[in-house]
Amino acid sequence: MILVRNLLLPLNGSKCVWVLSAFLLLTACTPKVRVLRAPGSKAPSETETPTKKEDTVEKPDEEEAVDVNQIALLLPFELDKANPHAPSAADIKRSALALDFYQGFKLGLDALSAQGANFKVNVLDTRDDVGENTRIAKLAEVQDAALVVGPVYPKEIQVFGFNAQLDQALQISPLAATMPSEFNLSNLVTLTAPLPVHVRALAAHIADQYRQGDAVILYRTPDEASRQLLAPLKREIGRLKNGSIQVVEVEDEAGLESRVHLAGKNLLVLASTNKYEISPILEQLRRLQEELSYDIRLFGHPNWSKLAFDAEDGLAAFKTRITTSYYIDNGASDVRRFDQQYRSEFGLAPTEFAYKGYDAAYYFGSLLVKYGADYRSHLEETGYDGLHNVFKWEYNPAWGYVNNAISILQYSGGGFRPVN
Incomplete structure (x- = not known):
């Protein structure tokens, strides 16, 4: 000492x-x-x-x-x-x-x-x-x-x-x-x-990716991280592109399957940071994309960068994106x-x-x-x-x-x- x-x-x-x-x-x-x-x-x-x-x-x-x-x-x-x-x-x-x-x-x-x-x-x-x-x-x-x-x-x-x-x-x-x-x-x-800055950036990015015929889907889970991000995100997306982007919310497997579009992209936001909540939802998304040919584009919570994902989770196939206020390029x-x-x-x-x-x-x-x-x-x-x-x-x-x-x-x- x-x-x-x-x-x-x-x-x-x-x-x-x-x-x-x-x-x-x-x-x-x-x-x-x-x-x-x-x-x-x-x-x-x-x-x-x-x-x-x-x-x-x-x-x-x-x-x-x-x-x-x-x-x-x-x-x-x-x-x-x-x-x-x-x-x-x-x-x-x-x-x-x-x-x-x-x-x-x-x-x-x-x-x-x-x-x-x-x-x-x-x-x-x-x-x-x-x-x-x-x-x-x-x-x-x-x-x-x-x-x-x-x-x-x-x-x-x-x-x-x-x-x-x-x-x-x-x-x-x-x-x-x-x-x-x-x-x-x-x-x-x-x-x-802070989180509101992430919300604005994510909303702008989703609006930029959106095209007519796409679906914007917010998957609600009961954890606090999901509640804190999704409610303001829905309001922010609603302000963009003259309010032309329709946002729907789902909270279970049946709700998701009734809302996905076969024609166009499905821009889905999953804001949970609980891996036990995330894993079964990812499994359903893989089935929708791999077996039923739905185009899923996934957006997660900023803290996903700290979670342990592997190839079986399928994040790469969904072109999963998150917002961040920092990044270390080790190279x-x-x-x-x-x-x-x-x-x-x-x-x-x-x-x-x-x-x-x-x-x-x-x-x-x-x-x-x-x-x-x-x-x-x-x-x-x-x-x-x-x-x-x-x-x-x-x-x-x-x-x-x-x-x-x-x-x-x-x-x-x-x-x-x-x-x-």
């Missing part, structure tokens, strides 16, 4: 300075986390331990610190619940999301620092606790920051934003897919496109480069959250470097196509900036891939 507290590094040249107020866990099953030293720093490079006294803090020169971009990074390490002497598997699992995002974020700022940028990052443990978020919202590390990244959980986002009352700094919601209208924070930036050179760097520095493969951390750091760090305190006014005009995310913003004065970048994936070769 490594203890890193109040570590300040001299700002000679281009550097990224990290000030951590949390313990970073280190066990055999987790990546090694080093004390982050700026290039060229005269500070000792060895790892600090709980038994070693902290070195004398070398404070940055005021004149040198003028161009340093200050960032507050708020993540739920929940290290107050961990055993500081012998972290358990549960302790490691609890902190994994925060640690992965933090490590990706670090590499994103490292890339900018190598190009000449200066950053000071205060890392704060939100503990997944409303009271702790209320407390840290008033800290100087937050109030003086040009950019605040986090908290990540919905219950923390609103209480932190209400108490922080940030003026110019943006508050980045890096992971939550909650509709930002639930928070009503005008300076909030929602990176993960891309920049992705392979990041993967190699992450493995070299931390000793294991990056997760989805590490990619998200890198993209957030590189995008917003670049804006800070280019525009300084005025970066907020350039957000809408500055898109981003990163390792994992694409950013395209829509602004609402009541709830801030929402990422509207949605892609369409089609199932082929054992997985979902972008439609060309």
Whole structure:
């Protein structure tokens, strides 16, 4: 286990300075986390331990610190619940999301620092606790920051934003897919496109695929994911093409067989995320297509990308498509480069959250470097196509900036891939 507290590094040249107020866990099953030293720093490079006294803090020169971009990074390490002497598997699992995002974020700022940028990052443990978020919202590390990244959980986002009352700094919601209208924070930036954005994109895609004589069928199942997506999707499709697309709903095998068209395509939306609900429906769709020659085009829930499908499910034959707000192309050179760097520095493969951390750091760090305190006014005009995310913003004065970048994936070769 490594203890890193109040570590300040001299700002000679281009550097990224990290000030951590949390313990970073280190066990055999987790990546090694080093004390982050700026290039060229005269500070000792060895790892600090709980038994070693902290070195004398070398404070940055005021004149040198003028161009340093200050960032507050708020993540739920929940290290107050961990055993500081012998972290358990549960302790490691609890902190994994925060640690992965933090490590990706670090590499994103490292890339900018190598190009000449200066950053000071205060890392704060939100503990997944409303009271702790209320407390840290008033800290100087937050109030003086040009950019605040986090908290990540919905219950923390609103209480932190209400108490922080940030003026110019943006508050980045890096992971939550909650509709930002639930928070009503005008300076909030929602990176993960919420469900209504997916609904609009899916409706537009279905309308684009639709031709006269086709059938649009919504297959209702009792689970919540299906209810949340299908009702707004029906309304949205009804608004398109001057209301000429007729949408029908079914909820069982008999209803489906009475509604499919032999002439034309059957554009069928199945929004369940319960594999036990999905499997028998797929079996019926295979029979309709293979034995009775119906043309079935299937559209699923965005979370289908995380479900385990195989060749027997028949998704490829239905040209199954889903919407997504992110995609990792493992064959891309920049992705392979990041993967190699992450493995070299931390000793294991990056997760989805590490990619998200890198993209957030590189995008917003670049804006800070280019525009300084005025970066907020350039957000809408500055898109981003990163390792994992694409950013395209829509602004609402009541709830801030929402990422509207949605892609369409089609199932082929054992997985979902972008439609060309």
